Amino acid sequence: MAANKSGQGGATIFETGVDFAVWSHNAGQIELCLFGDDDKELTRLPMERGDDHVHRLFVDGLKEGARYGYRADGVYAPDSGLWFDPSKLLVDPYAKELDRPFHHDSLLGTFGAETQHLVPKAIVTRDISGKPAKSLFRPGGFIYEVAVRPFTMLHPDIPEAERGTVAALAHPSVIAHLKRIGVDAIELMPITAWIDERHLPPLGLRNGWGYNPVAFMALDPRLVPGGMAQLRDTVAKLHAEGIAVILDLVFNHTGESDRFGTTLSLRGLDNLSFYRHLPGRPGELVNDTGTGNTVGCDHPYIRQLIIDSLRHFVLGAGIDGFRFDLAPVLGRSSNGFEAHGKTLTAMLADDVLADRVMIAEPWDIGPGGYQLGNFPAPFLEWNDRVRDDVRCYWRGDDYKTGPLATALAGCSDIFSRNAGTGTRSVNFLAAHDGFTLRDVVSYSGKHNEANGEQNRDGHNENHTWNNGVEGETRYPDIIRKRRDDLKALLATLFATRGSIMLTAGDEAGRTQRGNNNAYCQDNEITWVDWAALDDDLIAHTAFISGLRKRFSAFAEMGFLNGNGDVEWISPSGQPMSVQEWETPNFSTLGMVLSTRDAESSKATRLAVLFNRSGGEEIFALPGSSPWRLLAPDASRKSATSAIVPRRSVAFYLES
Numbered sequence: 152m153a154a155n156k157s158g159q160g161g162a163t164i165f166e167t168g169v170d171f172a173v174w175s176h177n178a179g180q181i182e183l184c185l186f187g188d189d190d191k192e193l194t195r196l197p198m199e200r201g202d203d204h205v206h207r208l209f210v211d212g213l214k215e216g217a218r219y220g221y222r223a224d225g226v227y228a229p230d231s232g233l234w235f236d237p238s239k240l241l242v243d244p245y246a247k248e249l250d251r252p253f254h255h256d257s258l259l260g261t262f263g264a265e266t267q268h269l270v271p272k273a274i275v276t277r278d279i280s281g282k283p284a285k286s287l288f289r290p291g292g293f294i295y296e297v298a299v300r301p302f303t304m305l306h307p308d309i310p311e312a313e314r315g316t317v318a319a320l321a322h323p324s325v326i327a328h329l330k331r332i333g334v335d336a337i338e339l340m341p342i343t344a345w346i347d348e349r350h351l352p353p354l355g356l357r358n359g360w361g362y363n364p365v366a367f368m369a370l371d372p373r374l375v376p377g378g379m380a381q382l383r384d385t386v387a388k389l390h391a392e393g394i395a396v397i398l399d400l401v402f403n404h405t406g407e408s409d410r411f412g413t414t415l416s417l418r419g420l421d422n423l424s425f426y427r428h429l430p431g432r433p434g435e436l437v438n439d440t441g442t443g444n445t446v447g448c449d450h451p452y453i454r455q456l457i458i459d460s461l462r463h464f465v466l467g468a469g470i471d472g473f474r475f476d477l478a479p480v481l482g483r484s485s486n487g488f489e490a491h492g493k494t495l496t497a498m499l500a501d502d503v504l505a506d507r508v509m510i511a512e513p514w515d516i517g518p519g520g521y522q523l524g525n526f527p528a529p530f531l532e533w534n535d536r537v538r539d540d541v542r543c544y545w546r547g548d549d550y551k552t553g554p555l556a557t558a559l560a561g562c563s564d565i566f567s568r569n570a571g572t573g574t575r576s577v578n579f580l581a582a583h584d585g586f587t588l589r590d591v592v593s594y595s596g597k598h599n600e601a602n603g604e605q606n607r608d609g610h611n612e613n614h615t616w617n618n619g620v621e622g623e624t625r626y627p628d629i630i631r632k633r634r635d636d637l638k639a640l641l642a643t644l645f646a647t648r649g650s651i652m653l654t655a656g657d658e659a660g661r662t663q664r665g666n667n668n669a670y671c672q673d674n675e676i677t678w679v680d681w682a683a684l685d686d687d688l689i690a691h692t693a694f695i696s697g698l699r700k701r702f703s704a705f706a707e708m709g710f711l712n713g714n715g716d717v718e719w720i721s722p723s724g725q726p727m728s729v730q731e732w733e734t735p736n737f738s739t740l741g742m743v744l745s746t747r748d749a750e751s752s753k754a755t756r757l758a759v760l761f762n763r764s765g766g767e768e769i770f771a772l773p774g775s776s777p778w779r780l781l782a783p784d785a786s787r788k789s790a791t792s793a794i795v796p797r798r799s800v801a802f803y804l805e806s
Contacts, residue, residue: 159205159455161245162219162275169213169275171198173243174205174452175421178235179225181206186218186272195222218250218272219243223420227262229410232423232433238265242416244456246273246369247463248378253346253365253406259413260349270415271344273369279379280466286506287395288471290531290575291706292335293645293696294397294652296583298360299339299374301677302655317342317375321388329394332658332689333696336395338474338510340583342382344371346406346413351671354603359673360583362476363406363442365415367460383468395471397508398464402446402457403480403515409436409443417446424450430485439517440477449484454494457481462503472508474533477515479522487519490527490569499527510577524565526575531650534562534576541580541643542591542614545636545763545798549735555761556719559742560711561648573708576649580640581657586667588657591615592636594622598665601672609668622665634660635798638691639763642800645695646742646759648704648711658692659684694783698802702757704746711744718743720758724771738764739795743773748804756805762795769794778803 163170171183182195198206220242225235239259242249249271258264288294303309303319313319320337329337341361348363361371375381386396407418417425427437427445439445447453464470475481482492489495498504510531513522526532540554557564561574581588586597595617597609618632637660644651655661656679663669669677699705704716711717719727720741731737742759758778762768770793772778777789781802795801 159203159452160459161243161247162273164215164275164277165209168209168211169217170207170209171219172205172207173198173221173245173420174203175223176204176424177225177233177421178206178223180223181420182222182224182237183208183210184220184222184240184267185210185213186220186267188218190268190272192267213275215275215277217275219275220267220270220272221420230434232428234414234418234422236262236414236419238263239414239419240267240270241414241419242271242366242369243273244367244416244420245459246366247276247278248274249344249366249369249372250274252371252373253344253415255347255349255352255413259415260411266414276378278463278467279383283465283469283503284390286471286508287390287393288336288397288508290508290529290650290708292395292650293333293699294336294338294577294650295329295332295334296338296399296652296654297340298583298655298677299342300359300673302679304678305675306679306681315374316377316381317385318377318381321385326389326392326394330392332693333700334394336397336471336508337389338397338399338652340399341401341476342370342374342398343367343400344369346415348406348671349408349412350603354671356603356671357673358671359677360670362401362670364401365406367400367402367456368463379467386469390469395508396469397472397474397510398470399474399476400460401476402448402453402460403477404440404442404444404446407444409438410434412443425453427483437517439480439483439515439520441516445480445517448481448494449492454497457494458497458501458504461498461507462501465503465507470507472510474510474512476512478511478513478526479515479517479520481511482522482526483517488522488525490522490525495527495530499529524562524568528571528575531575531577533582533652534565534578534649536562536565537576537578537647538580538582539614541640545639545643546614546616547736547763548614550733552734552737552740553732555643555740556742559643559647559759560717561709563710563712567710572710574649574710575708576647577652578644578647578649579652579654580644581654582652583654584668584670585610586613586615586665587654587661587663588637588640589633589660589662590665590667591640592633593617593662594665596621596665597667598622599668601664601666601676602668603671609666613667623662632798634685634688637688639761639798639800641688641692642695642802643761645699646705646800648707651699653692655679656684659686659689690783695802698781701749702744702746703749704744704757716745718773720770720773722768722770724773738762739768739770741770758793758803758805760793760795760801760803762797762799762801764797766797767794772803772805774805777806779806
């Protein structure tokens with residue numbers, strides 16, 4: 152057994168054995184621990200520190216499938232940011248596969264308490280990689296946000312053994328649904344290994360979303376029991392149907408939490424280096440994430456770990472792109488957020504990642520944490536301004552006609568900064584974090600009592616309305632009003648310029664019973680009830696998704712600027728006047744787009760007409776040519792005016 156100089160981390164298989172490497176500047180000694188199939192520790196082997204602070208060891212004769220972990224010894228002084236405790240078995244930050252999920256236990260945070268029986272063991276695996284095909288996703292497409300377990304647990308066609316796993320996403324019934332509504336990419340909420348927050352087990356709750364990671368590369372055995380091979384197979388089957396796969400990754404914090412949390416990996420290996428601490432107070436963790444810790448993404452080791460993780464998923468599974476949770480942390484240094492900081496720049500410069508879509512959630516709770524519009528191109532960005540403005544428009548708030556038009560046109564006020572010439576917006580009206588779209592029109596306030604925090608958790612202002620009754624109702628009139636509002640919201644989303652995102656089930660009226668922070672509800676509150684989905688809403692979503700694909704104007708990424716590409720009209724058919732734009736409660740808006748029709752392969756005009764009032768509106772349509780309504784049940788009759796029912800969006804094509 153001897154030291155071998157390979158990369159900065161991980162287990163690398165050679166013909167004669169396995170090379171191990173792990174970085175730590177402050178550890179006094181790191182030992183490699185090998186385990187048998189019975190989970191008993193077989194041996195501890197001291198590793199050799201190099202001048203680069205990489206601790207290395209080559210184990211002769213070791214084979215693929217060996218199980219291992221690390222122990223790090225040194226000073227234990229939490230007030231000084233040092234947490235070395237050799238009783239803690241530590242997961243390799245470069246682990247590619249784990250033998251079991253993480254489960255919370257109080258011993259994981261107790262100094263001197265042995266944890267090898269609690270901590271998952273990393274498995275020595277051989278990288279299987281090749282040159283990936285070009286990314287299938289193009290900006291302007293339709294992204295479908297999926298939490299693997301809730302999405303598949305109640306699907307009647309999926310074999311019970313596959314429910315709750317990535318393999319279920321490739322089931323023919325799931326693919327048929329995705330294709331019916333025109334999905335271009337599914338965005339998988341975290342599937343890498345995570346641990347429950349420590350307050351959940353006493354409440355009998357579990358984290359069902361995965362936004363509490365421990366290992367950045369290793370897939371969670373609960374969701375991906377077949378490891379990378381299973382993920383790769385699922386991606387290939389989706390690719391065969393023209394559907395891209397985007398991974399939602401969390402690099403901003405880990406499940407080790409605050410100083411009262413667990414010691415599982417980075418904390419035990421070198422807490423002082425890997426996490427951010429308050430200036431001059433190394434014992435106090437920065438909490439820009441609201442989770443108790445913040446990963447130091449500007450540290451060279453963490454930067455390389457992030458790049459290597461992204462490459463791992465592209466080369467090993469053909470992943471088309473990534474969405475980054477609380478992404479300002481990726482660009483934050485001691486100087487604050489830096490759009491062209493080293494980590495963000497390295498992500499965009501890597502040759503393997505060059506054509507992958509990168510999507511930022513552009514906010515966190517740290518200083519200068521709201522960075523919408525400030526990420527470097529070609530990053531796409533979640534746009535909560537669109538979410539709030541469109542909700543407020545349909546709720547009936549004053550002065551929302553202009554913001555609606557801005558959202559429809561690509562939000563040039565946000566994305567033209569720094570000489571931007573086109574939108575990078577990911578438009579959405581609901582996401583995993585918050586109300587479902589049905590709950591937006593069914594609840595005026597949050598109802599998170601099931602989370603065990605006396606309804607204190609979750610956002611308080613959600614720009615929602617209940618149509619007259621809070622929550623579920625049997626009143627037919629209220630049910631009809633809610634369905635109308637859902638159809639209007641969906642139509643508005645699909646008519647916006649930029650990429651769009653819909654959370655799984657929102658196309659079909661899924662509810663979470665008013666819970667707007669359902670991360671801890673791994674149960675029927677979040678599980679999609681396929682038997683209860685509204686087929687009328689699904690058909691509506693499929694129709695408007697088809698219109699979005701048919702007419703080029705929607706998916707184009709340049710801003711609508713009024714120079715021949717769009718006219719904004721009032722019901723008179725004339726351009727909107729200044730007075731109309733500034734009328735507080737103006738209830739109608741017409742958007743007339745110059746576009747190409749894929750069905751006829753001709754240039755034409757498409758009118759998208761919005762009516763949020765409680766009564767029918769008639770629009771005079773511009774020009775002398777007749778127009779015809781585009782709707783699933785519409786005749787081909789042409790007219791020079793358009794009837795737009797109450798609380799609806801209508802599409803008319805110039806003949």
